[in-house]
Amino acid sequence: MAKKEKSDYLIQAVSHALDLLEQFHDEIDELGVTELSKRLKLHKNNVFRLLATLESRGYIEQNRVTENYRLGLKTLELGQTFIRQMGLLRQSKPVLEALVKECNETTYVAILKELNIIYLDAVETDMTVRVVPRVGSRLPAYCTAAGKVQIAYMSDEELENYLPTKELKRYTNSTVTDRDVLKKQLKVIAEQGYAIDNEELDIGVKCVGAPIRDYTRRIIGAVSISGPSMRFTDDRVEKELIPLVMKAAEEISSKLGFQK
Amino acid sequence: MAKKEKSDYLIQAVSHALDLLEQFHDEIDELGVTELSKRLKLHKNNVFRLLATLESRGYIEQNRVTENYRLGLKTLELGQTFIRQMGLLRQSKPVLEALVKECNETTYVAILKELNIIYLDAVETDMTVRVVPRVGSRLPAYCTAAGKVQIAYMSDEELENYLPTKELKRYTNSTVTDRDVLKKQLKVIAEQGYAIDNEELDIGVKCVGAPIRDYTRRIIGAVSISGPSMRFTDDRVEKELIPLVMKAAEEISSKLGFQK
């Protein structure tokens, strides 16, 4: 007997509270009761009570001057708890930091979630021209190095479920939009153990990435190096960056219990 | 007419959801429905529905093998949103990083919340022996440098409300436990514009700290340098670390609109 969808069990009041927390994003850092009421399509009194509850627990704070509300410190604490408890993040940070020192480019660790990769952590170079990281952001897996090394090991069937259309969305002139062409490249990537993003997502940005495995031998994420194309010459990528990113991936994998 | 306590408006279901999220802390990274039910004193069915709601939004994930639940990625995203929106964090990070390069010790930015300071951000040195930062943790303000520079500018009345007992809790042999003695020291700190923690909280750990102000001229936080006592000689503290931490505080304050 198949399990019932958990969506049948949702608690509406809790959903509303989460909706409210999610109204603070991008440049929207403070909001009033009335604006939140409009956005959430809830009565002001309801919004006020949600805010009161979240505020009493530190997830929301009120600016006493403007009377507007914003996210509270407890959201940071909760996020830090997640970080502490996630082994991949804990173990990869020192490796990312060392990697930045070696190649002087921005480094990331990323995981695959549905059709996207999500950057879990980043360490930035202090070069004047650099890729600026955005931890937490979601990017399409098929045109990023970190994503490609994670989908490269999927079966044909999985890949076709994963990318259901033969035509993929284009981001730049370099984006591979033909699924069959991408599948051939992924086979090569799986053999090589690394991937390159040649401006497939962003013009002027290149990445190299390698997969991270844990004690179960499964791929659980990827480490990548990202930077401006002008510094990612073919020679440098081949001779310096690929060896570095593969070594970093091996090191993190080893820390997570992966044995060759 | 005084405003009514917001606690009269709390939504119980939302409180329960937050209680649940807060069960994951320290070493407790996965929990089952039954254990959560015991901890929260709620029926299993209630806990299951809370979990279902939080899981449907990504704040909780289920381990398919153990069937246990853990924090989800959305908690990280929410925490990252907080970071992006908080000007103090954004503006202080590069200063912390530069400071680490100058003194090769761990640097922090911290704010005052109730009786404690909370470390908002840290940048670690790569010295083998170092202070290991714990972002998000709360420490008593009166025996940390970052705390002392924030309470030093309070009035006598505020301080007595702030520290209601004449006898303060001891953490080490060096902890100042007499409130009147501490008040005298705080007066000196307010004049100097910096504070030193001489193993008052942790044996073998010393800190120096200086206050951060914003455009309102109020103190909104502190920057500090922390390290093993063996490297924090009196001479080094005086000649190197105090000037560095004060300069860093000035720099961050300036970025936040503070004008002398």
Place this chain on the structure above:
DNA sequence: TCAACATGTTGTACATAGCGCAACATCTTC
């Protein structure tokens, strides 16, 4: 192998807590 026990998941009725409606207190603008 089977019974006991543990777990997470499913189902349902009812009472109370969440929601909706409205008013109030305060501030700002014209």
Place this chain on the structure above:
DNA sequence: GAAGATGTTGCGCTATGTACAACATGTTGA
């Protein structure tokens, strides 16, 4: 001063959250 905006307060009603119970499945021990 009136109008309009805001956040906050109050209260009644009903829909939703809670409580109770059962089910499906896996594990353990005799």
